[in-house]
């Protein structure tokens with residue numbers, strides 16, 4: 077097997093060129109087999125096999141620097157840098173990350189996970205090289221979807237004035253997670269469907285040379301290269317900015333890519349190499365359903381179907397259903413997604429009300445200010461964005477939504493630990509960054525019915541409001557507790573005394589388990605479902621202080637700036653010696669693994685919480 081000859085970095089350079097095709101096939105077979113067990117970002121990786129091989133053949137790693145935008149397509153890069161064994165535990169607890177990690181390999185020069193950062197980071201590495209007199213090559217690989225993100229344009233704008241080499245590879249598979257959207261996508265479509273510029277160029281040169289005085293004409297054209305390109309390349313957007321454009325080149329043809337990369341390396345400025353690939357290439361189910369195989373769960377190789385079909389609704393499903401109902405009831409309800417139509421569950425809303433769904437591309441900042449504009453214009457926008465991606469739009473939430481008290485509903489999915497995507501995607505900061513903003517109201521449902529009730533409350537709230545809910549199965553317990561949602565009011569679930577658990581959102585389910593364990597150990601235990609993280613329910617805090625020896629706050633967010641901190645401050649106000657134990661995500665980045673394993677690791681599973689409570693109670697005796 078050729079793949080077995082690749083034990084470390086640059087070993088691919090010893091492979092005979094006549095074997096490249098076979099190696100690419102072995103890599104595909106390997107990825108399909110491994111990911112059928114572990115899950116992972118299959119489609120993007122299958123599309124980038126030959127591209128990655130060509131880059132590794134052209135570069136000398138780790139001296140040369142290769143930056144992967146988002147990083148979800150870096151699996152072949154991991155294989156070619158000696159990490160084959162890591163695939164057995166890909167994205168598992170303690171195993172190999174699904175994204176580039178500097179601490180994992182010296183060939184991973186920049187950590188990614190969130191989109192559209194690669195050109196900025198690459199340009200930084202170029203400048204660092206130039207200032208220190210280095211000669212290494214720097215390559216940023218960015219997908220067409222990631223090129224919808226604003227940061228990419230800020231970086232291109234900056235890179236355009238560069239006078240040294242910087243290679244930007246545009247890996248264009250005409251897909252984001254769902255269909256790619258917007259003007260840039262349309263522009264790339266035109267470029268892609270035009271005959272390859274390089275072929276046209278050579279074809280025209282050859283024809284001209286046959287003609288009388290043809291050589292002279294060709295020379296003249298070569299001198300006026302850019303105006304010639306203007307004639308044959310639609311748009312010329314990048315060239316006009318000052319960035320050399322090469323391509324489009326077939327991203328599954330290694331010799332063709334090697335030739336273009338050689339040319340790109342000779343350029344004395346920023347150069348964009350436009351590579352055309354197919355998402356899911358070589359695995360029929362992934363070619364047919366690129367969105368489903370973008371981030372795949374373990375699957376059956378024969379059929380492509382999930383190994384474990386899902387039987388219960390997750391919070392995204394509930395959100396999806398309620399959105400269609402809200403859309404039916406009120407024509408003013410509109411929805412916005414930043415390239416996460418499938419992930420946020422807004423596809424159904426799009427299918428029913430296409431004119432009221434806006435997919436703005438990977439542009440969270442724009443999504444929020446756009447929603448502010450929609451609200452200012454009299455509509456009722458719901459912006460559905462994952463917690464960790466919404467981090468990007470802090471200023472837009474503050475400056476464009478909250479300062480004007482505009483009625484925008486933030487549906488914050490993946491709030492809490494997300495599991496196998498790891499530290500870049502854990503949604504454990506939203507309570508903190510949103511809480512600091514005046515006029516922001518934040519809710520979190522304890523179960524699936526409460527998410528529905530909160531959405532109905534939010535849509536008629538008339539001011540900025542956020543609902544955060546986690547990845548995964550929607551809790552179907554506590555159905556009988558369905559008191560109407562009231563602004564800033566919590567819900568008392570059990571009133572027993574001694575220990576009072578004040579739990580927010582997903583932690584209510586854990587609180588039930590904690591209560592049972594505490595009861596078994598002989599402690600009485602009350603539970604308050606917080607419902608609101610801002611404003612907190614001060615009356616409930618006072619009741620908890622007056623009637624319990626210990627208050628335990630529970631939230632799937634970092635402690636700093638979270639719900640527990642606010643409760644602690646309030647307790648101090650009511651009773652200076654009131655005891656509060658804060659259960660929250662610790663002040664460090666939480667890596668990948670299953671949510672259950674991670675909760676255990678950070679001491680937020682029921683057993684760990686009970687241990688801590690018992691210690692506190694024993695100390696108090």
Ligand SMILES: Cc1ncc(C[n+]2csc(CCOP(=O)(O)OP(=O)(O)O)c2C)c(N)n1
Pocket residue numbers: 120146148149189190191218219220221222223249251252253355370414415416438440465468
């Ligand atoms: C800031 C941010 N928003 C959203 C995402 C989710 N996301 C990951 S990959 C992706 C699509 C990327 O498309 P493209 O760059 O074309 O890569 P492809 O998957 O097509 O190879 C999206 C929206 C993200 N990682 N970061």
Ligand SMILES: CC(=O)[C@@H](O)[C@H](O)COP(=O)(O)O
Pocket residue numbers: 146148189253370371419490494497547
């Ligand atoms: C790479 C990336 O950012 C997305 O593909 C992300 O992995 C999606 O996560 P979900 O599976 O939670 O939708």
Ligand SMILES: [Mg+2]
Pocket residue numbers: 219220221222247248249250251252
């Ligand atoms: Mg793409």
